[in-house]
Amino acid sequence: MTINQSGWRPEAPLANGAGDQPTFTGNRALMLEEPLLFEIGSTDRTGVDFEPAPQATNRLGGLERGKIGLPGLSEPETVRHYTRLSRQNYAIDLGVFPLGSCTMKHNPRLNERVARLPGFADIHPLQPVSTVQGALALIHLVGEWLCKLTGMPAVAMSPKAGAHGELCGLLAIRAALEARGDARQVILVPESAHGTNPATAAFCGYAVENIPATAEGRVNLDALKARLGPDVAGVMITNPNTCGLFERDMTAISEAVHAVGGLVYCDGANFNAIVGRVRPGDLGIDAMHINLHKTFSTPHGGGGPGAGPVVFSEALAPFAPLPFVEQTDAGFRLVEEETAEDHHAHSFGRMVAFHGQMGMFTRAASYMLSHGADGLRQVSGDAVLNANYILRQLEDVLDAPFAASGPCMHEALFSDTGMAQGFTTLDIAKGLIDEGFHPMTVYFPLVVHGAMLVEPTETESKAGLDQFIGALRSVAERGRAGDETLKSAPHFAPRRRLDETAAARSPILAQRILADQDD
Structure with a gap:
């Protein structure tokens, strides 16, 4: 068994043929596993040929030349690298970004x-x-x-x-x-x-x-x-x-x-x-x-x-x-x-x-001039309407601690109360990634245990909200039923679930050291 350059082990092996030892590539359909720039290129070559430059000088004399330790890549390698990375990033142009309190609305062109x-x-x-x-x-x-x-x-x-x-x-x-x-x-x-x-x-x-x-x-x-x-x-x-x-x-x-x-x-x-x-x-x-x-x-x-x-x-x-x-x-x-x-x-x-x-x-x-005063009034009204729609459509599967306080404003607040034993807000958030959506804000505000804060903004259509509601409802029902696969979600993201506490408190950082740095 081999491991791809980035050192990441995907779940399933790729068979090279009958009797062959399976090889792990990390690729998922058209989403290719992307290594680091230092793993793609090499520090002893460059993607462009230059004529030798004359010796540079300054007021203090000649400038020493030495290796700078950056990998050399061709233009296609560079463009593909950043394009592939961009495909692994979620953005408001891909779908609803339900972060509560952050107000991730569409940015008009x-x-x-x-x-x-x-x-x-x-x-x-x-x-x-x-x-x-x-x-x-x-x-x-x-x-x-x-x-x-x-x-x-x-x-x-x-x-x-x-x-x-x-x-x-x-x-x-x-x-x-x-x-x-x-x-x-x-x-x-x-x-x-x-x-x-x-x-x-x-x-x-x-x-x-x-x-x-x-x-x-x-x-x-x-x-x-x-x-x-x-x-x-x-x-x-x-x-x-x-x-x-x-x-x-x-x-x-x-x-x-x-x-x-x-x-x-x-x-x-x-x-x-x-x-x-x-x-x-x-x-x-x-x-x-x-x-x-x-x-x-x-x-x-x-x-x-x-x-x-x-x-x-x-x-x-x-x-x-x-x-x-x-x-x-x-x-x-x-x-x-x-x-x-x-x-x-x-x-x-x-x-x-x-x-x-x-x-x-x-x-x-x-934005102000294109909407006018009346349009801005509609903006706030639509934001509140969308949030209340989400609140009422999900309150039967997600605990809404302040639903009895009356209509919410621009964001709907839920908690993990009612989930099966051992299932938490984090499991719901990770499961939502498998459904193709960025998670909502989690564990904030602190006054609600296991908080999930959802802000749809005014720029989402009812059809878009219904799609998001269906996804979140599905994940919430799995959490209430104690679906063990939710504990290891996400399964379809470029990376599986990380130990976020260890990653924050004990990060492992690596840097390639040039063997000939003293030459």
Whole structure:
């Protein structure tokens, strides 16, 4: 018996002929097993012939030449390698991506075309302001839309991601409290909030205290009020929360926090569930970040920095970060310094060197303008409709801990309660891979044991949802029946189930060492 180059043993042998010893190749139909680049190529050859180059020199003398240890591959070998790897990767263009809380929606190709227009795709951050008026106008346009949709008077466009936006909001809160000589030390974070919330608060130097959830998965208002006091700088709350539920007491929470001199930060990662329907500013929120990839369809990544703009209330607007775009009678200007004579004097400072997210801003602008206000309202409605459809279609085979709390928002939450003895959420997730789907978010939120969080988004059709529901229902029924084959799933993926704990805690890393590296 032989083993293929990558060292992976597939389940079934390949017979070479009568009486031959079986050989394991790792190939499955048209999905070829793909070795590493170092196993395909060789470090002693190159895929292209070059004329000998003259001896290179610099100011210090000649440059030593030596082996760099990279494999030489031909162009077909290189193209095939990365193409084969891409076929082993799941993507939103292949099917529904049901990750809860991540909002993996379709990225319209119109947005991609706009992002590649000259003047957006090829500008440089050090160009004179007079030569980038169109780019500044677009940033200002996106900011205006965000202010209008949230009911907030100010926005910071510079944060590069959701967690970066959280940091921005808390720094503004701290600056506002310190400006009035009231440096407080505690941030309250409900159990139903996003996991980055307590991490951000701790990073800002605050002590973090948890607020418990009620039996129906929402913030315990009485427990929150009981903890409020002169040491509380504010609360970080996710609404809709990670249980997929709208915080119905949001206004009461804001009023209680403001009554003791604190401020309210809202994690706006789930704004896509309420955009066009609820304005966070009307709920008493002082700062909220918005993930453009979640609500306004910019891709995760997208070839550059992400974007997590932060909107501010009147109380925090003077403390917003630099730089930002401002419209004047003469056009648009980039405000990069605080000045004593205007409303920028109290800015907490700069978080980034430049507005480097033009690719995100252009995509978001395209999405906003193509939908309009009415279209964005339909987007949130369709997202909520799809999630509730999944919830009700699966609640008879999967435990839905908060189904009795009323309709969910943009994501449906299940648990592994009801599975056969020894079967867990991980088995359901791995079984779903064999059905051709990426698993949902598992074991989050932490308030639900064996959580499975499913977010279909608004971009999935009913036919697509029915296909996903059928697959998940099949796997759930196998788990309830104690189908032992589920314990070893996936069976049809390029790799079988790994020991994920050992892989994270005791990784085995290998590097080919050149035998002649000292030559």
